[in-house]
Amino acid sequence: MNAQYKKGVLELCVLKLIEKTDLYGYEMVQKLSYYIEVTESTIYPLLRRLTKEGYLETYNKESTEGPTRKYYSITDKGEEYLAKLLKEWNQMVESVHRLFEGV
Numbered sequence: 001m002n003a004q005y006k007k008g009v010l011e012l013c014v015l016k017l018i019e020k021t022d023l024y025g026y027e028m029v030q031k032l033s034y035y036i037e038v039t040e041s042t043i044y045p046l047l048r049r050l051t052k053e054g055y056l057e058t059y060n061k062e063s064t065e066g067p068t069r070k071y072y073s074i075t076d077k078g079e080e081y082l083a084k085l086l087k088e089w090n091q092m093v094e095s096v097h098r099l100f101e102g103v
Helices: 003-020 025-033 040-052 076-102
Strands: 056-063 066-074
Touching: 003 025, 003 040, 003 066, 003 076, 025 040, 025 066, 040 056, 040 066, 066 076
Parallel strands: none
Antiparallel strands: 056 066
């Protein structure tokens, strides 16, 4: 997938996945990688930024398979931001479809 396409949609994908259930970083990479090729070096800075901007919050949870994990959950502000991003995404997809149909 084109890197610019991926960069533009990755924030939306991360928020949408976390909206469904709290996730830890590596788990997020695994889930996203099923659909979009991503690496930890791409996801962790994005998670930090979304947390800093107040769209996500974190908490630690003990793991039976290793060290304590940092989980990410979406905030109310993050829910509002996600709704805005989804609206913009849907408008863009619809516009591109109309363009393709008209060509």
